[in-house]
Amino acid sequence: MKHGAVAGPAAETAPTLAQLTTMHVGGPAERVLVAQTRDELVALAEDLWDEGDPWLLLGGGSNTIVSDAGYPGTVLLVRTTGIERIADPELAPGVVRLRVQAGHDWDELVATCVEQGLAGIEGLSGIPGLAGAAPVQNIGAYGQELSDVLHSIEFLPGDFASDGEVRRMSKDELELGYRDSVIKQGLEGVVLSIDLLLRENDNGSATAPVQYEQLARALGVALGDEVPIGVVRDSVLRLRSSKGMVLNPEDRDSWSAGSFFTNPIVSESFARTLPENAPRFPVGNAEPEAVATTFEELARGVELRVAPAAPEQRVKLSAAWLIEHAGVPKGFRLPGSGAAISSKHTLALTNRGGASAADIAELARFVVQRVQQEFGVILVPEPNLYGLQV
Secondary structure (H helix, E strand, O other), X not given: OOOOOOOXXXXXXXXXXXXXXXXXXXXXXXXXXXXXXXXXXXXXXXXXXXXXXXEEEEOOOOOEEEOOOOEEEEEEEEOOOOEEEOOOOOOOOOEEEEEEEOOOEHHHHHHHHHHOOEEOOHHHOOOOOEHHHHHHHOOEEOOEEHHHOEEEEEEEEOOHHHOOOOEEEEHHHHOOEOOEOOOOOOOOEEEEEEEEEEEEOHHHOOEEEOOOHHHHHHHOOOOOOEEEHHHHHXXXXXXXXXXXXXXXXXXXXXXXXXXXXXXXXXXXXXXXXXXXXXXXXXXXXXXXXXXXXXHHHHHOOOXXXXXXXXXXXXXXXXXXHHHHHOOOOOOOOOOOOOEEEOOOOOXXXXXXXXXXXXXXXXXXXXXXXXXXXXXXXXXXXOOEEEOXXX
């Protein structure tokens, strides 16, 4: 894997993680490197693996919180950009395959697609971060998820057995779930680019069905109605801004990592123990495996197979509802802390100015304890935490 020492024009004077993340907290890194091209990203990542010391891959910093002590190693910033159409004879008419470099700003990508009449990600407008991080989290909002449109990713494995060979991983190989993937679960490597399958209409007149109730209400349409994707994007941006979920230097509610906790998924029987007005949404379950024993097998003495019971229905809860009804309202802050719950949305923890990473972690722990005490649900942080415990 060796490509020579990590040095030269890619190196920068190390800024603090507070300067590189949307939460604006975190101490310095020992070294910061910048990859401007795909080839630089491959070479720098392989050199860092060869060195054998800890290092952190960082995109837009919207889903990462590092301790006040900083990161004890190298931070590699992904700054590769570019969008291209990929010829694919297997695609159905009206479907376009786009390849997007990992360092491309996600919302700029959505804006470009909407302008070109490419439908499929307009509901993901305003999500901060870069394209390469999207499959790690399987980002989603307002009725759409990346898994709906992802074709594959270009992936550089961190496994030395791979001998540095870049591989293409299909959507199925990534095992995408609710804000989850095999990469988030520990598969080491670097996303170099992502391929998306989007729908094309002439003259930028693409429409898409509205699949999220809050968005339908904001648009004044019924669920399932088709709306121009530009209208959908504008409405989503307004909704996200009203919750402080669109980055804005003037809005301290957006000094956050977005939704700090994932919405818990619990059994239907447990959900029935919660107050009747607690929001809950059905989650698709796998079908039970079909099991049968033939007469021939019984004659040979094979033990009778018994069909497993159908799995219990799972439901998704609203973390925001749980937090607020556990007595933690919008704008709440602990005495003397620079961290607070967003004044617009209880699911976001924010830096009100001068907050430390320790302040954020302390507030997160308080929220987790309150929800657990009140409802018996343990909230799980969504951002990647380094040097911090919640």
